[in-house]
Amino acid sequence: MITNGTGTWHGPAIVAEGLRKLYGPHEAVKHVDLVVQPGEIVGFLGPNGAGKTTTIKMLTGLLTPTAGRALILGHDIQREPVAAKAGFGYVPDTPNLYGKLTGWEFLRFIGRLYRVPPAQAEHRAGELLRLFDLSTAASDLIEGYSHGMQQKMALAGALVHDPKVLFLDEPTVGLDPKSARLIKDLLGQLRTMGTAVFFSTHILEIAERMCDRVIIIDGGQIVAAGTLAELRAGGEQGSLEDIFLNLTGGAEYAELAAVLA
Amino acid sequence: MIRDTWLLLTLRWQVGWNGFRNHSIGYRLIVALGGLAIAVLTIGFCGGIGYGAGALLQRYPNVQLDSLLPGAILTAVAGLLLLTSFGSALGSLFLSSDLDLLMTAPVDRRAVFISKVLDGLGVSYAILAVTAVPALTTYGLALHYGPLYYILALLALAGTPLLPEGLGALLVMLVARFAPARRVREVLGLFGALVGLSCSLLGQTSRLWMRDLAGLSTDLQALQRQVEAVAGLPIPSLVAGRGLTAAGRGDLAGAVAGLGGFALLTFGFFALCVWLADSLYASGWVRMQSSGTARRSPQRAARAAARGGWLGRAPVDLALALKDWRVIPRDLRNFAQVLGSLVLLPVIYFNLLGGGGRSSFNAVRAAGDWTHGQLDPTGIIIAIGILSSASFLFLNLTATAISMEGKSWWLIKAAPISGLELVRGKFLAAWIPFVILTTGLLIGAAIWKGFSPLGLLYGWFGIELLGAGILATSLGFGLRWPQLTWSNPRQMRSGWAAFCSFLAEAFVGVLGGGFLCLPVLAQVVLPGLLLPAWIAGILGATAVTAGAAWAALALGLAHLPHIGEA
Numbered sequence: 001m002i003t004n005g006t007g008t009w010h011g012p013a014i015v016a017e018g019l020r021k022l023y024g025p026h027e028a029v030k031h032v033d034l035v036v037q038p039g040e041i042v043g044f045l046g047p048n049g050a051g052k053t054t055t056i057k058m059l060t061g062l063l064t065p066t067a068g069r070a071l072i073l074g075h076d077i078q079r080e081p082v083a084a085k086a087g088f089g090y091v092p093d094t095p096n097l098y099g100k101l102t103g104w105e106f107l108r109f110i111g112r113l114y115r116v117p118p119a120q121a122e123h124r125a126g127e128l129l130r131l132f133d134l135s136t137a138a139s140d141l142i143e144g145y146s147h148g149m150q151q152k153m154a155l156a157g158a159l160v161h162d163p164k165v166l167f168l169d170e171p172t173v174g175l176d177p178k179s180a181r182l183i184k185d186l187l188g189q190l191r192t193m194g195t196a197v198f199f200s201t202h203i204l205e206i207a208e209r210m211c212d213r214v215i216i217i218d219g220g221q222i223v224a225a226g227t228l229a230e231l232r233a234g235g236e237q238g239s240l241e242d243i244f245l246n247l248t249g250g251a252e253y254a255e256l257a258a259v260l261a
Numbered sequence: 262m263i264r265d266t267w268l269l270l271t272l273r274w275q276v277g278w279n280g281f282r283n284h285s286i287g288y289r290l291i292v293a294l295g296g297l298a299i300a301v302l303t304i305g306f307c308g309g310i311g312y313g314a315g316a317l318l319q320r321y322p323n324v325q326l327d328s329l330l331p332g333a334i335l336t337a338v339a340g341l342l343l344l345t346s347f348g349s350a351l352g353s354l355f356l357s358s359d360l361d362l363l364m365t366a367p368v369d370r371r372a373v374f375i376s377k378v379l380d381g382l383g384v385s386y387a388i389l390a391v392t393a394v395p396a397l398t399t400y401g402l403a404l405h406y407g408p409l410y411y412i413l414a415l416l417a418l419a420g421t422p423l424l425p426e427g428l429g430a431l432l433v434m435l436v437a438r439f440a441p442a443r444r445v446r447e448v449l450g451l452f453g454a455l456v457g458l459s460c461s462l463l464g465q466t467s468r469l470w471m472r473d474l475a476g477l478s479t480d481l482q483a484l485q486r487q488v489e490a491v492a493g494l495p496i497p498s499l500v501a502g503r504g505l506t507a508a509g510r511g512d513l514a515g516a517v518a519g520l521g522g523f524a525l526l527t528f529g530f531f532a533l534c535v536w537l538a539d540s541l542y543a544s545g546w547v548r549m550q551s552s553g554t555a556r557r558s559p560q561r562a563a564r565a566a567a568r569g570g571w572l573g574r575a576p577v578d579l580a581l582a583l584k585d586w587r588v589i590p591r592d593l594r595n596f597a598q599v600l601g602s603l604v605l606l607p608v609i610y611f612n613l614l615g616g617g618g619r620s621s622f623n624a625v626r627a628a629g630d631w632t633h634g635q636l637d638p639t640g641i642i643i644a645i646g647i648l649s650s651a652s653f654l655f656l657n658l659t660a661t662a663i664s665m666e667g668k669s670w671w672l673i674k675a676a677p678i679s680g681l682e683l684v685r686g687k688f689l690a691a692w693i694p695f696v697i698l699t700t701g702l703l704i705g706a707a708i709w710k711g712f713s714p715l716g717l718l719y720g721w722f723g724i725e726l727l728g729a730g731i732l733a734t735s736l737g738f739g740l741r742w743p744q745l746t747w748s749n750p751r752q753m754r755s756g757w758a759a760f761c762s763f764l765a766e767a768f769v770g771v772l773g774g775g776f777l778c779l780p781v782l783a784q785v786v787l788p789g790l791l792l793p794a795w796i797a798g799i800l801g802a803t804a805v806t807a808g809a810a811w812a813a814l815a816l817g818l819a820h821l822p823h824i825g826e827a
Binding site: 108 | 673826
């Protein structure tokens, strides 16, 4: 049970029904259905160009689906965008932030966009900056930050309003081991607070250790979904990496690599 | 090294050609026709200058400027090329996205440098083709020069871009040792905009300084001595100019000496510049890779953290405006592009109050005794001047309001704000400074000209109403045709947005302004209908403004969900 901006919401945090995206004749995403419950961490896996980012962008309202719909805390992202967007935080794969704002200014601005009361936003921003080890750099312009620092600043921005749903697109890319560990710990903490986390990653070890469920997408359609145990029960054997490669057709690459050696 | 240089050059050309080929046929056609139109206009202008100069020398042979003119043409173009080559060298040598790949590839590092420098030569030759070529050709035609002049002119033109390219690269190396390349590019953008505005400013104030020049006595002999002193300077382009003049007169020895000296100086300096710049490039590149941003001390950081400011407390729409007011002045290129025309405002304003506007006021007054009523018709011209110059200034903010977000647009699109809140925020970012500026200017004009309180109030109402309408319509068109993928702020304005904004400005300004003039007309022509004229004027102007703004904003808001989806 969580609040969704217009009252108490008892249903799933994220729902996608028949999501489809066409770019001209190319069908990037083909009829994707998925459900994520509150407090659940779901890993969204797939090879390059499988449709992960397109799906996440449709779920967050950054792309209009050709067909289907996405619901965040019961709100249709296309029909009730303001209510739906108030409930989630999003970190894209490339965090293009306002380079000419300082870290503090950026977080204060995000706080206003998400209508966080000023005192609360100030307190929360200070906590997040300390957590991500950005307190000293927070008075400098973001354009001077390294890629990893910008990634952490984007994550801090996504958490300022204490979202009930979090979308992360490749969150650990460019992060040092300490920061990557911090994100893993943070995801665990968010799960205990009832936040639903939907994230894409290529690091299967993180997905295996962190996720309650994984969804594997290939060629624009979901080819497997469930817990690791469920995937194994379905006939797939071995580690998540083995299952992933069997499903997405990468297992034969070992033979190709042997030819190159 | 030559093989590597050729490989890298062909790669650059392939990338450029692919970029052009991947656009739609319509875009390619517009670019080709636009480029052709600009080229034809420039060729016509420069050809006209060359022919005019030659014809004047033909008519007044005692004015012996022919030793200077070809050199002056080449020097002016070389100066222009130096400016462009500095900017392009900065971009290609330090800011290009392929540098990481090239500097770690097993190709000669010098080949990377040389290919980047030579790549800029194409643009330089294109500039030469539309400026110096027509000017020197028509100059020779006007003076009936023989074929030797044209052959040597071609050789001089072929060598002219080398020195500016080499100097530009060397200057970039030197500047990049002391300042971050991105900051240099911002300063260069601001400098470029200010040069353009200064030229415009000189044109605006020409009457003032031409009056001063008219008082100077003309000593032709002294002028002749100065010309000869300048023409004798050992600047490569002036040396080439002397050779061309000798060629035109049929003096073969003088022509060969001039062009030979030019070739020696140009190639010598070019080789020296390239050698120096190349030796500085590697260290400059490494320095740029390792340079970070200076961090503030913990005390200063803590003080900055404690300053919450309005950005942390304002409502959503005002927060959007506050964000823009912080971001724009911090990017000098953006600032110059958006608000650079502010420099022109004082000139236009003082011209309106006491200079160029006076003759217009007299013409209005001559039409009859207009100043009996409460509304002084001379105020109309001042109001039009203030409205058009202030809206011209702030249109840059509204027309690029969405484009300005660039690659950070996802932050706005993923945020829980409605289209109306976004529009309000972007509108306020331009309209609040517009109101402050126009109110100040109008009050100043009212004190200076002694307008009645009613006239001042009515003028203020008219300016703010029409200004709001003009800004809102251009914001609507900016929403409909945004350009998010810009790397240079000049690319933020789309052609369609600019064209429709211009039409909307004309429509709101002329029709809305026409309605607002009704009471002024009525007080002279039909005093009995003054009250209906007041009502019709205010209602008509409000309806025109609101209608235009609503139509444009509705068009823009309908497109809002699709922005950034391409």
